[in-house]
Amino acid sequence: MMKIVSFKICPFVQRVTALLEAKNVPYEVVYISLSNKPKWFLDISPHGQVPLLLTQSGTALFESDAIVEYIDEVSEPIEPGISAEQKAIDRAWSYMATKNYLYQCSTMRSADKASLEQRAEKLSKIFAKAETALTQQAHQGPYFKGGMLSNVDIAWLPLLHRAHIIFKHTGYNLLAGNPKVILWQQGIMQTSIPQKSVSADFENAFSSFYLSKDTYLGNFEDCPSNIDRCNQSQCCK
Numbered sequence: 001m002m003k004i005v006s007f008k009i010c011p012f013v014q015r016v017t018a019l020l021e022a023k024n025v026p027y028e029v030v031y032i033s034l035s036n037k038p039k040w041f042l043d044i045s046p047h048g049q050v051p052l053l054l055t056q057s058g059t060a061l062f063e064s065d066a067i068v069e070y071i072d073e074v075s076e077p078i079e080p081g082i083s084a085e086q087k088a089i090d091r092a093w094s095y096m097a098t099k100n101y102l103y104q105c106s107t108m109r110s111a112d113k114a115s116l117e118q119r120a121e122k123l124s125k126i127f128a129k130a131e132t133a134l135t136q137q138a139h140q141g142p143y144f145k146g147g148m149l150s151n152v153d154i155a156w157l158p159l160l161h162r163a164h165i166i167f168k169h170t171g172y173n174l175l176a177g178n179p180k181v182i183l184w185q186q187g188i189m190q191t192s193i194p195q196k197s198v199s200a201d202f203e204n205a206f207s208s209f210y211l212s213k214d215t216y217l218g219n220f221e222d223c224p225s226n227i228d229r230c231n232q233s234q235c236c237k
């Protein structure tokens, strides 16, 4: 069975486990501490980052893009029979998401209102691009390309799942102003792949890091009515 070397709240890891969940490919997860990386991991990981995939024959694969492509090649395609052109388009949409994973992390970790709003505004640009694409294709959902779950959904899933948790706990919507993206997020959440692709205590681990005393989002005691993105009906913890 494949093994994924993981860190609980890493979005790059979640993209890989989400793909495995979507395809029903069995896998094991091995968690490591990134502040105290074990020697066996450093010995097999060229850049010391997770995710790392250990194949059935024990080969270590690194870089989530390469791992996702490997999984696609060795298992049933998530979306059978798509053309080379469509694959290239899907990869491009996927890169748009994955290139912004770390930026979403730093947005959520913002220490004050000004940084949060400035970063959220910048992050919004990719959600607005997805909104335009969904509008152009007269999106009926529930997934990015309509009725069939694709690699694009899997690449965006960590962003959309984490935006969902932030909204649930704080009322702050990173997707504000992009109604079709919000519908798409609901479609993804309903698959339960987001929940299955992380550990049972993910939401706690995620919240203690991103909604801690050190972050602006973690310090909402009352409805943050001073925040434009707040949906008043849901913003109290």
Ligand SMILES: N[C@@H](CCC(=O)N[C@@H](CS)C(=O)NCC(=O)O)C(=O)O
Residues within 6 Å of the ligand: 007, 009, 010, 011, 012, 013, 034, 048, 049, 050, 051, 062, 063, 064, 065
């Ligand atoms: N380009 C890498 C990025 C992976 C990455 O940034 N992983 C982070 C955790 S989310 C990590 O391992 N950080 C530890 C380190 O860089 O030392 C990929 O796509 O796999």
